[in-house]
Amino acid sequence: MAKAIASLTPDVIVLTEYVPGPSYQRFIEQFDSYGFTHHAMSKRVLKENQVFIAANMTLESGNILAPTNIEKSVPSNVLHVHLPQKGLDILGLRVPDYSNKLKIKRKNWDWIMEVATENKDLPFVIMGDFNTDPEYQPAKCGDRISQLVDEGWQHAMPKSGASYWDIKIGNGKRLDHAFISRHFDVLDANYISESGSYVFAGKKSDAMSDHAVLLVEINRKLDNQL
Template structure:
């Protein structure tokens, strides 16, 4: 199976066609799209994905949220602001798509979203599950200038037993940083975490960041791609 997590950047804007071309050509089983916006471009994204055989759900957001799409049947298990959870009907697998807000706009909101992620992680650690998306968070090890954002929450997630797929299975030819600031500092903000139960069952083929698409300005984030089998 193949999973792609991508921040659309303000819903895609004029880049929507190139984003859709990219996603269709990748032919992934699962898509987690952050900064999804339910506007004209959002409708185009949903209509195109439906034509390509995807079913989808979106988070409970009036502005920027998250869309999760799958080529496999699923049921909805969680819908909140910036969070969308599904369970694949033909697989014993849950997926939580996240788009964590930036603290610069609303620190309390960001902290609240993080607490819901940690609660979900605790409740689902003993079943096969993936938590993935744009976390807008990093430790100093994944920051070009050694600054960190919500590192304590990332540590709690790992302490619960969740596995950072990039750290454990990364493609060594792939760049670490997924987003760069205007002055050129790189940060790894995009993750795919595996529950400890899933990590024992999963054979991960490849985890990589497609930095070329960020450099081409398809988005300001590099897509995270994970290929795996049970």
């Protein structure tokens, strides 16, 4: 997995649904060998998923923490880091699958919207698995994506493809997203299911995951362009 991700030559890697297991140290060492020598991980909570971020440059812990009064799965699914060499902050997150608890999902999104409003004037990226397709009804938070765009965020939406395939029925959905502040030009965005000999996701039995890679390329604007 580390070799496959490194083959896409990113600068920063955000992994969601991450839980360190017996292979954790070997995984870290592999990332180190490919130049991703800086990493951070959200606080561990027993039986909950986490967020892991690796980069080929310095990472510093950020001060944004998820509230603890929404639901027990929320805090460990959020990680804020600062990249001082780029003057950039990243909030990596996963909205847990609250398909049967839509009230909780909407509360989670309420908090995301608050964070987005507070940080839209900073060089900032919010990205991860939002468990929300833009075509979902408002009750399932599909309208929140357009609301973020209305707030001034750029939605780095790939022009085609899907990011998630239901294991049972194989339907593709766009659940993974990146929202970019106005300080950057979005040069490209793609869902990558396969690259070379690597199968990241899709209907093939040898897929590494049920989520594709969301690869986003951004470039910092000149200050006089803001």
